[in-house]
Amino acid sequence: MPWSLYLALKQLFPTGKIVSFFAAMSVLGVALGVAVLLCVSSVMNGFGKEIRDKLVEVNGHLQISDGGIMEEPYALAEKIAQDGEVSGVAPIARGVVMLQYGNRPSFPGVLGVGEAAGQEVIPLSKYVFMGSLEELDDDSILLSTGLARAIGTTLGEEVDLFTPLMLDHLKRDEVLLPRTLKVAGLFETGWSAVDENTAVVTLRLMQELYGLDKGAHKLAVRLKHADSDMGAAEREAERFNMELLRPPQTAMSWMDGNREFLSIILLEKTVMVFVMLLILVVAAFSIMISLHTSVVRKTREIGLLGALGARSWQSAVVFCWQGFLIGIAGSLLGCVLALVILKFRNEIVGLVMDPVTMAKYYQFLSFPADYVVADFVKIILFAIVAATLAGLLPAWRAARIRPSETLRHE
Amino acid sequence: MSEHPIISARALAKTYTAAGREIPVLQGVDFDILAGTSVSIRGESGSGKTTLLYLLSALETPTGGELFWEGEPVNGKSQDWKAARRARWMGMVFQAFYLMPELSALENVLMARRIVGQVRAQDSQRAKELLERVGLKDRMKHVSAQLSGGECQRVAVARALMNRPKILLADEPTGNLDETTGEGVMTLLLELTRQEAAALILVTHNAAHAARTDQTLFLRKGGFGK
Ligand SMILES: Nc1ncnc2c1ncn2[C@@H]1O[C@H](COP(=O)(O)OP(=O)(O)OP(=O)(O)O)[C@@H](O)[C@H]1O
Ligand SMILES: [Mg+2]
Numbered sequence: 001m002p003w004s005l006y007l008a009l010k011q012l013f014p015t016g017k018i019v020s021f022f023a024a025m026s027v028l029g030v031a032l033g034v035a036v037l038l039c040v041s042s043v044m045n046g047f048g049k050e051i052r053d054k055l056v057e058v059n060g061h062l063q064i065s066d067g068g069i070m071e072e073p074y075a076l077a078e079k080i081a082q083d084g085e086v087s088g089v090a091p092i093a094r095g096v097v098m099l100q101y102g103n104r105p106s107f108p109g110v111l112g113v114g115e116a117a118g119q120e121v122i123p124l125s126k127y128v129f130m131g132s133l134e135e136l137d138d139d140s141i142l143l144s145t146g147l148a149r150a151i152g153t154t155l156g157e158e159v160d161l162f163t164p165l166m167l168d169h170l171k172r173d174e175v176l177l178p179r180t181l182k183v184a185g186l187f188e189t190g191w192s193a194v195d196e197n198t199a200v201v202t203l204r205l206m207q208e209l210y211g212l213d214k215g216a217h218k219l220a221v222r223l224k225h226a227d228s229d230m231g232a233a234e235r236e237a238e239r240f241n242m243e244l245l246r247p248p249q250t251a252m253s254w255m256d257g258n259r260e261f262l263s264i265i266l267l268e269k270t271v272m273v274f275v276m277l278l279i280l281v282v283a284a285f286s287i288m289i290s291l292h293t294s295v296v297r298k299t300r301e302i303g304l305l306g307a308l309g310a311r312s313w314q315s316a317v318v319f320c321w322q323g324f325l326i327g328i329a330g331s332l333l334g335c336v337l338a339l340v341i342l343k344f345r346n347e348i349v350g351l352v353m354d355p356v357t358m359a360k361y362y363q364f365l366s367f368p369a370d371y372v373v374a375d376f377v378k379i380i381l382f383a384i385v386a387a388t389l390a391g392l393l394p395a396w397r398a399a400r401i402r403p404s405e406t407l408r409h410e
Numbered sequence: 411m412s413e414h415p416i417i418s419a420r421a422l423a424k425t426y427t428a429a430g431r432e433i434p435v436l437q438g439v440d441f442d443i444l445a446g447t448s449v450s451i452r453g454e455s456g457s458g459k460t461t462l463l464y465l466l467s468a469l470e471t472p473t474g475g476e477l478f479w480e481g482e483p484v485n486g487k488s489q490d491w492k493a494a495r496r497a498r499w500m501g502m503v504f505q506a507f508y509l510m511p512e513l514s515a516l517e518n519v520l521m522a523r524r525i526v527g528q529v530r531a532q533d534s535q536r537a538k539e540l541l542e543r544v545g546l547k548d549r550m551k552h553v554s555a556q557l558s559g560g561e562c563q564r565v566a567v568a569r570a571l572m573n574r575p576k577i578l579l580a581d582e583p584t585g586n587l588d589e590t591t592g593e594g595v596m597t598l599l600l601e602l603t604r605q606e607a608a609a610l611i612l613v614t615h616n617a618a619h620a621a622r623t624d625q626t627l628f629l630r631k632g633g634f635g636k
Binding site for chain 1: 422461464467469470489490492494495496498500502504506508510511512513514517520522524525526551553568
C-alpha cells in the first residue's frame with residue numbers, strides 16, 4: 001500500500017476513533033446523493049417500462065400493413081405465424097366512429113380484433129374489469145372507462161354506433177340507421193390515451209361496419225423474445241421487411257407510432273436525473289471545502305512530510321485518495337440505501353399518499369421500479385469521479401506547501 | 411567510515427528577497443561535520459541558524475556556494491533525488507513536534523519508514539525498540555493529543571532515527587519544553603545519536619546544551635566567526 005493511501009485512510013479513520021466526523025459526513029452526503037439518484041432513475045425506469053409494456057400490449061410488437069386494405073389477412077397471418085420468433089398474429093382493423101348514448105355523442109377510435117387469435121397478441125381480458133371479453137359478440141361492444149363516463153353509459157346498456165360508411169347511404173338519400181350494440185364490458189389499461197377514447201368490437205363487426213369484406217387494416221404481431229426491449233422489436237421489423245414481406249407490405253415496430261411519446265418519457269427521466277445530479281455536485285463541493293480546510297489546518301504536518309523525504313506530489317495524492325475513498329464508500333452506502341428504499345417504496349409512499357389517490361393521478365396502483373444496471377454503473381462512476389475531483393484543488397494546494405516555509409515558525 | 415565529511419559546505423550563501431528588498435542572511439559559510447560527531451550552532455535570533463539547517467538539508471536552495479553530502483555535490487540535483495536521499499539518510503527534529511494527530515506514537519515513528527518503502531516486520535520491531543529507548547514503551551498506542559510536549563518530542567526523536575540516518579539535524583529541539591524536560595530530551599538526543607553512530611547538528615540557544623556537543627560554532631554576521 002502506498003503511504004499516501006495509508007495516510008488518507010488514517011485521516012478518514014484516525015487511530016483511536018472509529019471514523020472522523022468529516023469522513024462520516026462526506027460519505028453520508030455522497031450516499032444520499034447516490035441513493036436519491038438511484039431511486040429516481042429506477043422509479044422513472046419503472047414508469048417507462050410500465051408504459052412501454054402497455055404500449056406493446058395495446059399494439060403488439062409489430063404491425064404489418066400493405067398500405068391499404070389487406071384483402072387476405074388470414075393467409076398472410078398464417079405465413080407470419082410460421083416464423084420462429086413470432087408467438088401470435090392477429091388481423092386488426094381500426095377506425096373512428098360516432099357513438100351515441102341517449103343524446104350524448106362521442107367519437108372514439110374503435111379497434112376490431114379477431115377473438116381467439118387476438119387474445120395472444122392483445123391481451124384485452126387483462127384489462128376488462130366489468131363484464132367479460134367472452135360476452136363480446138358481433139352485437140356488442142367493449143368501452144374504455146373514460147369513454148363510458150363521457151357518454152354516461154355503463155355495462156348492459158345499449159349504444160348507437162354510426163360509421164363513415166353510413167354517410168354514403170346518407171348521400172344517396174337513404175335512411176340513416178345506426179347499429180345498436182350492447183355494452184358487454186368496460187376496460188381500463190392504465191394508459192390514458194387509450195382509456196379516454198377507445199372502443200373494441202369483433203373484427204367481423206368491424207369488417208361489416210367499414211365494408212372491408214374479409215379484409216383487415218393490419219396484422220398485429222407479438223414476438224417471443226422482445227418484451228418491451230426497445231431494440232429487439234426494431235430489429236425484427238427490419239428482418240421482416242427484408243425476408244418475409246414483399247412491398248407494399250411493411251412491418252413497423254410498436255415504437256414507430258409512439259416515438260414522440262417515448263422520447264418525452266426519456267426526456268422526463270433525463271431531466272430528473274440531471275437535476276438530481278446536482279445533489280452530488282453539491283456533495284462534492286462540500287468535500288472539497290472540508291479537504292481544503294484540512295490542508296490549511298495541516299500545513300505544518302504536510303511540510304514535515306517533505307522534511308521526512310516525501311515528494312510534494314505524494315503529499316498531494318493523500319487528498320485525492322481521500323476524495324476517492326469517500327466516493328467509493330458513499331456510493332456503496334448509497335446503493336444499499338437505495339435498494340432498501342426501493343424495496344419498501346410502496347410502504348414509504350403509502351405513508352404520505354393512499355394508493356387510490358395515486359392510482360387516480362398516476363394510473364398505477366403501486367410504484368413501479370426497474371433496476372437498470374447501466375444506470376447504476378453510470379451514477380456510481382459519476383459519484384466517484386466527482387468526489388475524486390473534489391480532492392484535486394486541495395491536493396494542488398498541498399503540493400505547493402514548502403517545508404522550509406511552514407516549519408520555520410512555531 | 412567514509413573519508414568524506416557527512417556534510418560539507420563551501421562559501422554557502424543565502425539572500426532572501428522580500429518586498430523588493432534583498433536580505434543577505436548567510437554570506438559564505440564554510441562548514442564540515444564528520445561522521446559520528448556532534449556540532450552545536452549558536453547565534454542571536456535572526457542570525458540565520460534555521461536558514462543554515464534548511465540549506466544543509468537541501469530544503470532550500472542556496473543563492474551561492476556549494477554543498478556536499480558525503481562528498482557528493484547536491485547543487486543541481488533534482489528535488490526527487492534530494493527527497494529520496496533525505497528520507498533515507500537524514501533525520502530532522504524541530505522545535506515543534508509536528509506529529510500526525512491521527513496516528514499513534516508508533517505509527518508516527520513508522521511513517522518515516524513508510525515514506526522510504528514497505529514496512530517490514532523488523533521495521534515495526536525497530537520502531538518499538540526506539541520508543542522503548544526514549545522511555546515511551548507504555549505509550550506507543552497513544553495519539554499526540556494524549557501525550558505531553560516532552561513525550562511528543564521524544565516520539566519525534568525516535569521518528570528522526572527510524573531509518574538509521576547518518577546525520578540528525580535538530581533545530582532548537584528543547585525550545586518548547588521546560589528546563590527539566592528539555593534536559594531529558596537533550597540527553598536522549600545525544601545518547602541515541604552516539605549509540606546509532608549518527609552525526610548531530612544541534613541549533614540551540616542553551617549554552618549548557620551546546621557544551622555537551624563535540625564542537626560549538628557561533629553564527630554571526632552571516633558566517634562562523636571565531
Ligand atoms: N522567506 C523569507 N523571506 C525573507 N526573509 C527571511 C525569510 N526567511 C527568513 N528570513 C530572514 O532571515 C533571517 C534569518 O532567519 P532564521 O530563521 O534563519 O534565523 P534564526 O537564527 O533561526 O533565528 P531564531 O533564533 O529566532 O530561530 C531573519 O532575519 C529572517 O527575517
Ligand atoms: Mg530558528
